[in-house]
Amino acid sequence: MFAHEKRPPMAAFFVPMGTNPRKSPSNRQLEEKEEFPMKRLRAILCALLAGVLLAGCGVQPRTDDKQGGGAAVDLTRYAVKEAAFPAYPREPRYEDYFNDNGEGDWDAYMAAEDEYMAAMQKLGKGRLDRESAAPVLAFADRTAGAIFADSENRVYSPISLYAALAMLTEVTGGDTKQQVMDLLAADDTETLRQQIKDLWIGVYTDDDQSVCRLANAAFLRENAEVKQEAVDTLADWHFASTYRVPMGTEEADKAIAGWLNQNTGGLLSQETGNIRTDGNDLLRLYNTIYYKSGWQDAFKSSQTKQDTFTAADGAAQTVDFMHRTESGSYRKGDGYTAASRSLNYGRMVFVLPDEGVTPESLLQRQGFLAELTGDYNAAELVWSVPKFDVKSSTELNGVLQALGVTDAFDMAEADFTPLTDNGAFLSSAMQAARVKIDEEGVEAAAYTEIVCADSAMMEVPPTVEMELDRPFLFVIFDYNNVPLFVGTVNTMA
Numbered sequence: 468m469f470a471h472e473k474r475p476p477m478a479a480f481f482v483p484m485g486t487n488p489r490k491s492p493s494n495r496q497l498e499e500k501e502e503f504p505m506k507r508l509r510a511i512l513c514a515l516l517a518g519v520l521l522a523g524c525g526v527q528p529r530t531d532d533k534q535g536g537g538a539a540v541d542l543t544r545y546a547v548k549e550a551a552f553p554a555y556p557r558e559p560r561y562e563d564y565f566n567d568n569g570e571g572d573w574d575a576y577m578a579a580e581d582e583y584m585a586a587m588q589k590l591g592k593g594r595l596d597r598e599s600a601a602p603v604l605a606f607a608d609r610t611a612g613a614i615f616a617d618s619e620n621r622v623y624s625p626i627s628l629y630a631a632l633a634m635l636t637e638v639t640g641g642d643t644k645q646q647v648m649d650l651l652a653a654d655d656t657e658t659l660r661q662q663i664k665d666l667w668i669g670v671y672t673d674d675d676q677s678v679c680r681l682a683n684a685a686f687l688r689e690n691a692e693v694k695q696e697a698v699d700t701l702a703d704w705h706f707a708s709t710y711r712v713p714m715g716t717e718e719a720d721k722a723i724a725g726w727l728n729q730n731t732g733g734l735l736s737q738e739t740g741n742i743r744t745d746g747n748d749l750l751r752l753y754n755t756i757y758y759k760s761g762w763q764d765a766f767k768s769s770q771t772k773q774d775t776f777t778a779a780d781g782a783a784q785t786v787d788f789m790h791r792t793e794s795g796s797y798r799k800g801d802g803y804t805a806a807s808r809s810l811n812y813g814r815m816v817f818v819l820p821d822e823g824v825t826p827e828s829l830l831q832r833q834g835f836l837a838e839l840t841g842d843y844n845a846a847e848l849v850w851s852v853p854k855f856d857v858k859s860s861t862e863l864n865g866v867l868q869a870l871g872v873t874d875a876f877d878m879a880e881a882d883f884t885p886l887t888d889n890g891a892f893l894s895s896a897m898q899a900a901r902v903k904i905d906e907e908g909v910e911a912a913a914y915t916e917i918v919c920a921d922s923a924m925m926e927v928p929p930t931v932e933m934e935l936d937r938p939f940l941f942v943i944f945d946y947n948n949v950p951l952f953v954g955t956v957n958t959m960a
Contacts, residue, residue: 540725545710547687550702558583560675597840599665600947602652603629604837607950609650612831613866615955618779618938621859622900622954624756624913626666626681628863631754631915633663634683634707635875635893637700638750638886638919643874650870660704667706670945677760677812679945682730683707686723686751688714693750697886707752715746723751730755731912738860738899739914749891750919758943758951761908763809766791766852768906776853777937779825779957786959788936789906791850796843797931803829805839806848806933813945815909817852819935826940826955840948845928852935857954858901863915867896878922886919894920902943902954911943911952 559579565571607625614623629651636647636659653659672679685701687693689711701707712719724739731739734757744751766789774788797806802824807816816839820826829835864876874880881892900913935956943952 540722540729542708542710542722542726545712545722547709547711548698548702549708550706596669597947599662600669600945600949602662603666603949604840605652606650607953608834608836609652610866610870611836611953612833613869614861614863615827615830615953618825618827618955618957619859620857620955620957621861622857622902622911622913622952623859623861624898624900624911624915624952625950626670627754627756627900627913627915628898630663630666630681630683630705631752631896631917632872633659634685634701634705634752634754635917637705638697638752638883639875639881640884641874641882643880643882644885646872646874650867650872663705666949669947670949670951672812677758677810679758679760679812679951680730680756682755682757684726684753685709686714686719686753687711688746688749691749691887692889693887694885712744714744714748716744719744723753727753727755727914730757731914732757732759732910734901734910734912735858735899735914738858745920747920748894748918749921750886752917752919753914755914756912756951758812758911759908760810760812763811764791764793765908766850766906771854771906774851775936776959778959779938782958782960784959787854789850789852789854791848793848793850794928795846795848797846797848797933798839798841798843800838804931804933805843806846806850806931807843808850810909810943813943813951815904816942816944817933817935818940818942819933819937820939826938826957830940830953830955836942836950836953839942840944846931847928849930849932849934851933852904853956853959854905855956855959856901856903857956858899860899861897863896863898883919890922891919892922894918900952900954902941902952909943913952 559576561576564573564576564579603626606629610625610628611623615621632647632651633653636644636651636653636656639647648656648659651659653662667681670679670681683701683705685698685707687709691711698709701709710722712722720742723744724736724742727739727742728736770790771787772790773785776784776786778784795806795808797804803818803820805816805818807814818826818829818839820829868876874882875893878890878892881890883891895918896916898913898915900911902909902911904910938955938957940953940955942950942954944950
């Protein structure tokens with residue numbers, strides 16, 4: 468699924484807790500240059516900004532096998548307003564200046580990188596750090612308990628729902644907007660807008676090793692009377708292009724599905740194939756996230772063996788387990804053991820509940836996801852991880868209402884006046900998501916749909932066995948502890 472990369476891994480410069488990223492010979496040679504790590508760090512920070520706006524609507528992802536991009540779709544004829552993107556310089560590539568032995572023109576490489584960074588400085592740079600990412604982590608904790616209410620396999624992308632609801636605040640007013648703002652724990656509109664921009668900049672990557680890309684879009688009914696200011700705000704602050712489509716027709720269904728497939732790498736094509744617009748649909752807001760990254764240290768296929776997974780209902784299921792023993796990090800919490808594996812972009816935390824504890828009960832515990840971002844201890848990790856491909860579609864109407872977003876669903880109370888004076892309400896909200904892992908890495912995608920209708924001392928590390936042969940959960944974080952995906956695995960059927 469992932470080809471071997473020659474480029475020094477990004478994760479070698481952003482080192483998560485308890486990890487020791489491997490270094491290629493060429494990377495070791497480069498690090499002998501005292502200035503290189505800092506310059507590369509600066510370059511990477513700027514590169515995060517370089518491409519983030521390109522992830523917005525109307526910008527097509529790469530379609531090669533590595534990126535897994537969906538087929539390009541042309542929505543030009545539907546466009547009301549497409550987000551305007553500046554021209555970004557191309558980041559110098561290591562392999563353009565050095566051969567496989569690390570031999571090359573160091574001065575030319577650094578000169579090109581300095582030129583690139585100077586150009587990027589004119590555009591500003593990302594401000595996302597763990598402190599500014601905390602609102603999304605807190606949002607994930609508030610929402611996960613309501614979403615993971617049963618023992619079914621489920622995948623949830625907190626950042627996708629967060630971004631979609633942030634768009635919703637731009638087309639609502641009064642108490643309707645305030646309820647959404649309260650759920651997002653946003654003090655004011657300006658702060659939330661800056662938070663969204665910082666998120667886009669902070670989580671974005673699209674290079675030879677990994678991709679993590681957000682996208683937003685707004686689809687309007689072709690004859691809908693809406694306010695241009697709302698359209699402009701969605702484009703300027705949320706990187707969302709707006710399109711007019713004939714709602715309730717196959718043409719509209721295919722246009723929306725095409726955009727979603729394009730921005731989720733085709734990973735959710737079965738779900739998007741079920742999209743059916745309605746003639747009463749006034750506005751459909753969409754956020755997508757696509758993620759793909761290899762393990763820093765891959766599992767060896769030769770060590771993959773069949774073994775038994777005991778499902779939540781007690782059924783014994785024979786599946787492929789990946790095996791590896793390595794130095795790593797773990798934490799022993801109340802009712803669970805968690806361990807972390809480094810990816811080229813971010814990390815994946817696996818959580819094995821104690822006997823008698825369910826994954827769902829942990830996720831319903833206040834602050835659980837934040838707890839997983841705390842201190843980890845060194846350990847010799849003996850991994851036994853089942854290969855899995857988990858996907859789910861989650862209806863969010865009840866979840867959002869239980870969390871305090873009620874007026875938007877009430878035709879009599881809903882306030883969509885920033886969008887239209889003709890009356891509208893929130894008719895449905897849902898999220899489809901998928902995460903799959905194998906020996907080489909992780910691929911994941913999600914889309915969120917919001918439909919508006921009219922009206923001290925070193926110690927010898929312990930050995931921790933992460934034998935995930937019964938229900939467990941997982942979380943994929945980026946390096947700023949933004950929770951990209953949360954999932955439960957209760958069955959392999």
